Amino acid sequence: MRIKLHPDNPQPRNLEAIVKVLENDGVIIYPTDTIYGLGCDIHSAKAIEKICLIKGIQPSRAQFSFICNDLSHLSKYTRSIGTPLYRTLKATLPGPFTYILPASREVPKILKSKRNTIGLRVPDNKIAIAIVEALGRPILSTSLPPAEGIEYTDPEEIHEHFHKVVDLVVDGGPGGLTPSTVIDYTGNEPLILRQGAGVFENYQ
Numbered sequence: 001m002r003i004k005l006h007p008d009n010p011q012p013r014n015l016e017a018i019v020k021v022l023e024n025d026g027v028i029i030y031p032t033d034t035i036y037g038l039g040c041d042i043h044s045a046k047a048i049e050k051i052c053l054i055k056g057i058q059p060s061r062a063q064f065s066f067i068c069n070d071l072s073h074l075s076k077y078t079r080s081i082g083t084p085l086y087r088t089l090k091a092t093l094p095g096p097f098t099y100i101l102p103a104s105r106e107v108p109k110i111l112k113s114k115r116n117t118i119g120l121r122v123p124d125n126k127i128a129i130a131i132v133e134a135l136g137r138p139i140l141s142t143s144l145p146p147a148e149g150i151e152y153t154d155p156e157e158i159h160e161h162f163h164k165v166v167d168l169v170v171d172g173g174p175g176g177l178t179p180s181t182v183i184d185y186t187g188n189e190p191l192i193l194r195q196g197a198g199v200f201e202n203y204q
Contacts, residue, residue, distance in 0.1 A: 002159045004171040007031075010130040019134045021168045027051055029144065029158055030131060031172035032067070033124040034096045034180050034197045036152050038166070039139040042066060048110060048140065054165050055145045064111050065098050065119030066138035069129045074120050077138065079104050085185060088201075094124035096197035098141075100184040111140075117186055127172040143179060151177060 003014050021028060025046040028039050038054065040047030052062055068074040071089055075081050078101040081089065089099065103111075103118040112118060121141055123129070132139055144152050144162070152158055155171035162169065181198035184191040192200060 001163070001167065002155065002169045002171050005127050005130075007173050008126055010127050015130055015134045018131055018168065018170060022047075022131075022135055022139065025050075026167035027054070027165075028139075028168045028170055029162060029166055030128060030139075030170040031125055031155075031175050032121075032128050032141070032180075033094070034176050034178060036144060036155070036158055036175040037141050038144055039067070039141055041135065042108060042111060042138050042140055045108075045110060051140065051142060054162075055142065062142070063113070063119070065121050065141040066107075067128050067132055067141045068120060068122050068138050069132045070094075070122060073132075073138070074122055077104050077106050077118060077120060078102055088185075088190070092198065092200070093122040094129075095122070096124070096178075096180045097121070097200065098180045098182045100182065100186060100193070102186060115186070119182070121180065123180075125172070127170065131170070153177060 003017060005014055022041045025044045027047050027050050029036055030039055038051050066077055098119045098121050100117050100119050103116050107118050150161060153175045159169040178197040181196040181200055182194040183200055184193050
C-alpha cells in the first residue's frame with residue numbers, strides 16, 4: 001500500500017490511516033529531511049523484529065534511532081540534557097543530525113545498545129513530524145537495505161521494490177541520497193561518527 005501526503009500540509013485522514021498501520025504492528029517506509037527510512041512504533045516488538053528481518057540483522061546488533069517531534073519530546077528519551085548540549089540541540093534541530101545520547105528508562109530495552117545509548121532525531125520534515133505527533137510517540141528510524149541499481153529517491157520505485165515486505169510506503173515526494181550526520185555526544189566532546197547531510201558545529 002502507498003499513501004501520498006502533501007509535504008507541507010499532510011492530510012489528517014491519511015495520517016490517521018498511517019497511525020492505524022503503526023498501531024497494528026506495521027512497518028512503514030517514510031520520508032525524512034535526508035533519505036527515506038524504515039520505521040515502526042518503538043513499542044512494537046513484532047514490527048522491530050520484522051525490520052531486522054528486512055535488513056538481515058540481529059536485534060541485539062541493530063542500530064536504531066528515534067524520530068521525535070521537538071526538543072521537549074526528544075528529552076524524554078535521554079537521561080539528561082545539560083545547558084551546553086541543549087544549546088547545540090537547539091541550534092541544530094530540526095535538522096539532518098542524529099545524536100547518540102544516554103538512553104532513559106523510556107527507551108524499550110530491545111532498542112538500547114550495549115552502551116545503553118540511543119540515537120535521537122528531530123528531522124526538518126513536516127511529514128515525519130506529523131506522523132509522530134499523530135501517533136503520540138516516536139517512530140523508529142533506520143535506513144533501507146541496499147539494493148544494486150536502486151537509489152531509493154523515488155517513492156514509486158521504493159514501493160515497487162518493498163511493497164511485499166512492508167505494510168505501507170508513505171509517499172512524500174522525492175527523497176535525498178545523503179543520510180544524516182551522526183554525532184556521539186556521550187563523552188566529554190562530541191564525536192562525529194558519520195558525516196552526512198548536516199555540517200555540524202559545536203555550540204557549547
